[in-house]
Structures are given as structure tokens and as C-alpha cells.
Amino acid sequence: MNTESTTADAPTHHRSTYPRFLLRVLWESVDGSFGFYAWMGVLTAIALVGAHAWAGQNAWGMATTGLSDHVSWGLYIANFTFVVGLAAGGVMMVIPAYLYGDEDMHDVVIVGELLAIAAIVMAVGFIMVDLGRPDRFWHMLPGPGRLNFPNSVLTWDMVVLNGYLLLNLHVCGYLLYQRFLGRKPRHRWYVPMVMVSIVWAFSVHTVTAFLYAGLGGRPFWNSALLAPRFLASAFVTGPAFIVLSLRVSQRLLGLPVPDRAVDVLLKILRVTTLVNLFMLGSELFTEFYTGGSHTASTRYLYVGLHGHRELVPWSWTSVGLNVAAAVVLLTPALSARRWLLHLALAMTFAGVWIEKGMGLIVPGFIPSTLHELVPYAPSRNEWKVTWGVWALGLMVFTLSLRIAAAAAQGRFSLAQGTTPEKGGA
Amino acid sequence: MAENSVPRRVALKVLGATLGAGVFAQALAPLKQFTEGMSLQGFLQKHYKELSPRELREVLRRLEEETEQRYGAEVTIRDLRPTPGVQFAYALNLSVCIGCRRCVEACHHENNHDRASHNSYIRVLEMEQGSLDLERGDANYDHAVPAPGKFYLPVQCQQCENPPCVRVCPVEATWQESDGIVVVDYNWCIGCRYCEAACPYHARRFNWRAPEVPAREINPDQAYLSNRIRPQGVMEKCTFCLHRTREGRMPACLEACPTGARVFGNVLDPSSEIRWVLEHKRVFVLKEELGTRPRFFYFFDE
Numbered sequence: 001m002n003t004e005s006t007t008a009d010a011p012t013h014h015r016s017t018y019p020r021f022l023l024r025v026l027w028e029s030v031d032g033s034f035g036f037y038a039w040m041g042v043l044t045a046i047a048l049v050g051a052h053a054w055a056g057q058n059a060w061g062m063a064t065t066g067l068s069d070h071v072s073w074g075l076y077i078a079n080f081t082f083v084v085g086l087a088a089g090g091v092m093m094v095i096p097a098y099l100y101g102d103e104d105m106h107d108v109v110i111v112g113e114l115l116a117i118a119a120i121v122m123a124v125g126f127i128m129v130d131l132g133r134p135d136r137f138w139h140m141l142p143g144p145g146r147l148n149f150p151n152s153v154l155t156w157d158m159v160v161l162n163g164y165l166l167l168n169l170h171v172c173g174y175l176l177y178q179r180f181l182g183r184k185p186r187h188r189w190y191v192p193m194v195m196v197s198i199v200w201a202f203s204v205h206t207v208t209a210f211l212y213a214g215l216g217g218r219p220f221w222n223s224a225l226l227a228p229r230f231l232a233s234a235f236v237t238g239p240a241f242i243v244l245s246l247r248v249s250q251r252l253l254g255l256p257v258p259d260r261a262v263d264v265l266l267k268i269l270r271v272t273t274l275v276n277l278f279m280l281g282s283e284l285f286t287e288f289y290t291g292g293s294h295t296a297s298t299r300y301l302y303v304g305l306h307g308h309r310e311l312v313p314w315s316w317t318s319v320g321l322n323v324a325a326a327v328v329l330l331t332p333a334l335s336a337r338r339w340l341l342h343l344a345l346a347m348t349f350a351g352v353w354i355e356k357g358m359g360l361i362v363p364g365f366i367p368s369t370l371h372e373l374v375p376y377a378p379s380r381n382e383w384k385v386t387w388g389v390w391a392l393g394l395m396v397f398t399l400s401l402r403i404a405a406a407a408a409q410g411r412f413s414l415a416q417g418t419t420p421e422k423g424g425a
Numbered sequence: 426m427a428e429n430s431v432p433r434r435v436a437l438k439v440l441g442a443t444l445g446a447g448v449f450a451q452a453l454a455p456l457k458q459f460t461e462g463m464s465l466q467g468f469l470q471k472h473y474k475e476l477s478p479r480e481l482r483e484v485l486r487r488l489e490e491e492t493e494q495r496y497g498a499e500v501t502i503r504d505l506r507p508t509p510g511v512q513f514a515y516a517l518n519l520s521v522c523i524g525c526r527r528c529v530e531a532c533h534h535e536n537n538h539d540r541a542s543h544n545s546y547i548r549v550l551e552m553e554q555g556s557l558d559l560e561r562g563d564a565n566y567d568h569a570v571p572a573p574g575k576f577y578l579p580v581q582c583q584q585c586e587n588p589p590c591v592r593v594c595p596v597e598a599t600w601q602e603s604d605g606i607v608v609v610d611y612n613w614c615i616g617c618r619y620c621e622a623a624c625p626y627h628a629r630r631f632n633w634r635a636p637e638v639p640a641r642e643i644n645p646d647q648a649y650l651s652n653r654i655r656p657q658g659v660m661e662k663c664t665f666c667l668h669r670t671r672e673g674r675m676p677a678c679l680e681a682c683p684t685g686a687r688v689f690g691n692v693l694d695p696s697s698e699i700r701w702v703l704e705h706k707r708v709f710v711l712k713e714e715l716g717t718r719p720r721f722f723y724f725f726d727e
Binding site: 030031044048049051052055056058059060061062063065067068069070072073127130131132133134135136137139140145146147148151152153154155158211212214215216217218293296364365367368369370371372 | 434442445449452454455456457458459472550558559560565580592593594596598613615616617623624627629631632656657715716717
């Protein structure tokens, strides 16, 4: 970059350059090719349908969902749990890049951090849509509200999720801003935060697992293995999603992706998919070998209970997807084929989505604490809201990826103002 | 051409953004219905424990007015505090209970439950003789009672001394009062339903929609922390009918019981019937192993 020497020497007036940075971010977010507009248009449409469905849910009450007093959490909390894992999974790029000083990983590590941001946005979104009284959200704010800290694990979750969001926003924002100014980022302004964010990533998912594991009245969740399982599956979905995002960004946004960065992620995946399956196996052994009332939920999930088999096909689909993906990842002859590898990544992503979403939340309530068996299926309105939150998250992720890609190619700097040459998707 | 195309593209973007904002507003239009029944005072209302006596009086008056507007019924909503030196407990004689579910019905009416869903704080399980395994119980029995070979287990809030529901609430919207009753501030609850997940006794209920009760069926004798008509989207639970019991009356479920299976009172009063039962019967509690320490006891006579 020819601008580097001039801007680096001159004193920077952040008061004028930072608004220009934000303006540039805004411009980059609304300017692109036809494909970009089409993609964003589709996401916007889905988000609008979701917003409408959510508005209806508030107007007519949560009777618009498939939930009941027996199964009082469902699709929203299932997706919340899953996306928290996705956010934590981003750390599997940060660790090699910063703890092991992997240079290739350093070039693209921001993708992991941006995924964390988008995923936390979705997590907060899923909590908001699950509230019966979103207008009373301020009751959770320290100060005007009354936070039941440290007793309620949910308050811990709010602290760690928001903290993780702020950490990643700071690191990504700082790096992109310095890139915009044409300066070399200073270690002390971001490396300590990155180190904190690594520990923090583990905490977000551990605390989310403790939300469920701490409930003595729900034997299905009341297991010490829950948090380790959460982390293992997070380290499956995170890297799998990032590899796919890297390949898409490489092709559509021109993001330079070193092959070695992808190789490191695949190596991680080869271990984590197995660890995840192993933990599932050890959970299944404990439940089925022991038997008794405490294992009723697991029986409902995998073999059906008292004639109810609503989740059985889903559970076995999930197991099948995860096993098949592991086979592909661990067989060099198969994973050498790129299309098959990518398919395997998508499969394990879907497999964990089932296992950790509906497969985790719903059986916690079936049978209920009085051992009543009331099935649950999400309503159409619930699906609309859910896809709306996903669309919102994907929009955040798409926009931030584009800015990162532009920055990586030197197309995102102060000197270029707000009228860049055409390019990118 | 390059110079011309940029302003035009900007103009197009501004147009797009305006259109988008318009569509977004349209999409959220149903929220208007949600906020219609909401007053600014209601929105800003403080936590029950933070209200000054004057503020509390205003809140009660406002809630009475809102009930009149919405439901067309004149009601009295009072604030009843626990009496020092009183610890409530409940006991239920399983040998006598015939599973008629009159208590369920009495609760439904006393506590102004939603008529459409036929909600109640009590659930009666039909159990098999010789087993206390809840998995073998049936809450949906529909035949003449008592059926041979069965006994009946009514379950409601156990008013635990160590309540998991209170511990998990993120905003302290539910707490235990000094007489042992666990209450909910319906105007502070955010509706996350974490307490419903935490309760081992299926004692908590959520208002999936605004309750519907015909004006003439509304019980006008109401309290802020108990049977006033709950708003949509918040949790509720059995309060041992504190609007009755804190005045020395018996809970509605007890009065409705035709067999006298239910015993209620102040355990700190040595002459109370509940004290006699706890001292002389071999009582037990549900799911003792969870360490919740219920104040609701069961016993068999024979």
C-alpha cells in the first residue's frame, strides 16, 4: 500500500478518521454485485418474515408457539444453545493463530472472530424471542434492573455472552480500523484481549451447559458430562462452518485463504468429531445399561417411550450424519475429494444442530417432572421467527466477511475514500 | 460516466433504505396490539420490594382499574404481608383422597385461571397400588373414581424451603416469603421460563396468552402476589391462597375436598392440626433426594 508511509507518519485525528471508517464500513455493506444484492435481499426478506412472526407472537402470546407448560423451552432455546457453540467454536482458529503463532492462520483468523460476533448476535436474538415479556428486558440490566447474580446461571450467561461479544467486537474493530488507517496494529491494544477471549470462549459454552446441568429436577441434563460434550460439539461445528465460510469467501469475495489454515482446521476436526462421538457413546452406555426412570428421556430420544417416537428418526439421522462425516474426515482417500469433504462438513454441522438443539432441549422436558408424556413440535410461527434470527446472523456475518475480505486485499483504506473501484461480490 | 453513476447509485441506495425501513415498520405492526394495553406506569413499574407504600397503593389502584377496563369486573386487589411467627405447611392423606379433582376445580375458580385452557395449580396423578414411581402414574384418567387398585396423588407447589425456581430466576421476580410461601411479582417477571424448567414438581405455569375469564365468574377478592388476573407472558404458581390464608382462612383446595384429606396450618402453633399430623403420622415428601425440602407432606392412614 502506497498510503502506508504517509498516514503512518502524520498524527491521526481519530475524530475525523473514525467517522470516515464507519462510513466506509456502511458503504461496503450496501455496495456490491448483483449476486450480493440478491443474497442480502433474500436474507432481508426472511428476516422481515421473522420480525413479523415475532411481532405476532407478542401480540397474541406465546400460544402461537408449539410450547406448553410441559415442554416450556423448544426451538428457540435449542438454536440458542447451538449458536453459542458456534461462537465458542471460532476460538479453534484463534488458538493456533495466537497461542501457537501459526502465521498462515493469522491471515484469516479474523473470520473466526467475526463468526463469534454473528453467532452471539443470534444467541441474544434467540433469548429475546424466547421471552414472554421482551418489553421488560431492562429488568436484566444492572442498575435499573435486579440481577440475581451470582445465584442464577442465566445472569452468568448474560455476562459471559456480552463480554465475549465486546471482546470480539473490539479485536475485529481495532484490527480493521488500523488496516483502514494503513497502520500496523499495536500488540498491546489487541493481543491481551485475544488471550482473554480464548479463555472466555470456553466460559461461554461451559456456562451455557451449566444452565441445564444445574437443574436437579431434570435428570437428562443433570450430568457432569454436559459441559465437556458442549465444548466437543462446539469444536466440531465451529471449524466445520469456518472451513465452508473460508472456501465461499475465497471464491466469491477473493479472500486469500492459505491452504495450510484449512488443513489445521481439518486436523482439529478429525479429533473433535471423534471426541464428540465418544462422549455420546459413553452417555448412551450409562443410560441404557442402568435403565430406570431417570433414563426415560434418553429412551424417548433413541427408541421411543410408551409409543411416542417423535424424535427417534431425528436422533438417528443425527448419529448417522456425525458418523458419516467422521468416516469421510478420517479416510484420506475420501477427504481428498473436495466436494465430499465439504459435504461431510455440512453433514456434521447439521448432525450437531439436531443433537444439540432439539435433541438436547426437548427430551429434558419429555417426560415432564411428573412423568407425563406431552410431545412437542415447533409451530409454523416459531420456525419463521427462528429463520428470521438466522437470517439476521447471516447478514451480520456476510457484511463483516466482505469488509474483512476487502481489507485483506488492500481495498479498504482511508486513501480510497468512500468510492472504491468495483470489485468483490 | 463514472462520476454520474455514483450519485445515482447513492440515490438508489437511499431509496432502498427508505423502502426497507417502511417494510420493517409494517412487519412489526402487530406489536401495536401488544403495547396497546400497556401503560407507561406499567412499563416503568419497580420491583415489588422496591415500591414505597404510596407507590404500591397507586399500583394496586391502577391494576384494579385495568381489570375493570379489560375484564369488566370490579375487584379489590390487596397487598397482604406474611405474619411474623407463622410458617405454613400442608399435609395430604393419601388413604382418604379419592381422586375426584374437586381441589383442581376449586383452584381454577379461586385463582381466576384462564377458562379456555382450564388451568389449575393442582394435578392429580392416578397411581398404582404398591408403587410411588411417578412414571407409572396417569394424570389424564377419565373414569369413575376411586378405581380399584389405584390411589391418587394430588401435586401442587411444594413451597420448598430450598426452592430451585427462586435460585434460577435471573431478575429476582420470584422469592420466598417469611411464612414459607414462594411468590411471583407478575409485573416484574420477564417470562424466560427458567423457573419452569428448574421446578421438579411441575408446579409452575406460564401465561401463554392473556387469561380469559367472564366478568361474572371473576373472584373479586384478590391480592397482588396471588390470584389477581395475571398478565400475558409471565409465570404464575400456587401461593397457598395467601389472600385467604394470611387472613386465617383455609386454602380453596382444602375447603373443596369432600373427604377431608387435606390439612393446612401454621406449624409453629403447637395446637394446630398440621402440627399434630406432622408429629403423629409417618409423613414423607416427594423427591426428597433432590434436597428441595418441601413444606407439602403426604401420609397414609392405614
